[in-house]
Amino acid sequence: MPNGWTGKILRVNLTEGRATTEDLNMAWARQYVGGRGLGTRYLYEEMDPSADALSPENKVIFATGPLTGTYAPTGGRYMVICKSPLTDAVACSNSGGYWGPELKFAGYDMVILEGRSTNPVYLWINNDIVEFRDADHLWGKNTEESEDAIRRETDPQARISGIGVAGEKLNRFACVINDKTRAAGRSGVGAAMGSKNIKAIAVRGTGAVEVADQLRFGELVFASMQMINESPTTAKALRGMGTASTVAFANSIGMLPTNNFQKGQFELADNVSGQTIANTVLNRNKGCYSCPIGCARVTETSGETKWHGHGEGPEYETIYGLGTDCGVGELDAVLYGNYACNLYGIDTISAGGTVAVAMELAERGYIPAEDLAEIGTDLKFGNADAVIRCLEMMTTREGKFGDLLAEGGYRLAEHYGHAELFMGSKKQDFAAYDPRAAKGMGLGYATSNRGGCHMRGYSMKVEWFAPMEERLDPFAEEGKAAAIIKLQHDAAGIDSVGMCDFSAYAVPPERQVELYETCTGEETSREEWDKIGERIWNLERLFNNRAGLTRQDDSLPPRMTDEPLSGGAVQNQVVALEGMLAEYYRLRGWDNDGNPSAETLERLDIQPG
């Protein structure tokens, strides 16, 4: 058996109800590693990128990395990769929890879902025994009920990754939920799964993941854990307040998107800050598989409002999506909305962004009264009832308005004649950072291969979060292209090897390379690792280009480029994108239309195919 990888993938033909085991393409594994890179390589090879994302031609790939399932710090991740029903670009959504390692223990690096099942099914992977199980009785159930029911029918220790009703109804930003509270959140991967009539993948694995150099791997793991324990970002901020630790900082800078990015500061930010959460509603921490950071918030509503529930969350992005971006400063409501999104199986970021643009459209009078009447409460910023009601409506596609919500903020805004009010890129909602306060983020959002996203060029690492002496001026456009490109490559590496992005705050790429080498026995180098990241990025770009995306899609809405933002540390700022974009293309070795040149592809050993 190979080291790190299991060397086997499971190909699931849902049309014919047949599952087969294949050898992993090791040549691709060496070039693309695993997870994001390897899954994208298979997707690029096996589907026509111009096919409809909700058609049987789409493939949904669940891909682990070679480190997934080992005790490498944060080595528990997997990715869900497909063509996105939201953006029509490549989708690559990352999740933690415990499902990924279980797949490795069952003996598979990857599961490829193809075609479409005639009837609702779920997949039951019990080591080497794979069954298609009837899921009629599960269709319509939320993710929690569904998991409980599947475990009763399979194995109490089975790990489950699947969709809620939103995915069944093909909500374009429906997500995949595993272990009840972890999400492969973005880009509507849940809808792609739903369109194949598959409710979930249940897996139980009692096998092993092996490593090549046990002694050295062990030493590196302990040394890396020490780095994590000594880094204030991982050990204090993330462990103490979770990702929510960013709320107060972003607000003081003037970067916290409020009321659909109309402002960068929220007067009620303190109510929903990481400190407030830790002081009032946090029961304890939780950690994903093999994680020494343990940042997850295990919470419960205060009991003092009408919102009642308990579960995991909220993350910073959720506080923005269901909170500040909708003008909602009621913590219990944000919690309740978070739990609802987990049960329904919807991305909290896009759900929030969609409601926020709907609120702005309503306040400006662009939505007819009869459409608004379907909601039953005022669709205006600050109305938590409206947020929660919209979450329900968008899950089941209730009425005309629910149906529009489920199509996502861009299509909804376009329907009402004002697509320019949608705050996103490639039809995917931005994350919780106003790019007018951090220009690098603007470039990251615009060039992200999966649309508006902070994880594709997380400029904070070189702008606001960098130590003063290393910091690039957040308000400057110069020099951002090179920095963003490097961040994009680093992220691709982490996303492919199976570790969580947060480990990278303490564990540098050099160490990731060593962990990869001692685990798999494959030799590589720091330079090669960078090249792998660049290769992955370019392959994603090729997929998108063949799907029909062009330079026009590397864009930001006019609010970002034409409406100055002020507040906090921000004074009259807009994003001057064109200059950054031109430099970005030049440095990447792409032509003016954003197509990778033949030289670039050859250097990266990519056959355009």
Place this chain on the structure above:
Amino acid sequence: MILAHPEKCVACHLCEGACSFFHDGAFQPAKSRIFVHDFVDEQTYVPVTCFHCADAPCLSNCPTYAITRDADTGQVAINDDKCIGCKMCMVACPFSVIGFNEDKNVSHNCDFCGGDPQCVKICTYDALEFTDFESNDWMIRLDEAERPKAEA
């Protein structure tokens, strides 16, 4: 004994990985001798391993006397040479903390990794402690797991 402090556990399962890695050279929670029970809805996570019971049911049920308890340390140990792989100990154990090695056809329990328990070493959250606590105090440990909910 390996003493668990469930209130500090975050259910990361690093202990399971460290255990199987040390004993069997690979990552295989199915072969781990420590398990973390994740009660998601109750928001409670409980690491459980061999309690080295004073009156160990595994010991009294073993047909070949392969299981013994050390009079001084209290450690309950399984002798690979005498074990015939009948799994009676696994049936008898009330906590299901005895595992089975299919390759060697013998059962196994926590043996403190020979004196430097790897699970304790790797747990960043201080949820595991290596002490010489008497095993019949496991009742107190489980009660403590309930306590945070009652006080909340």
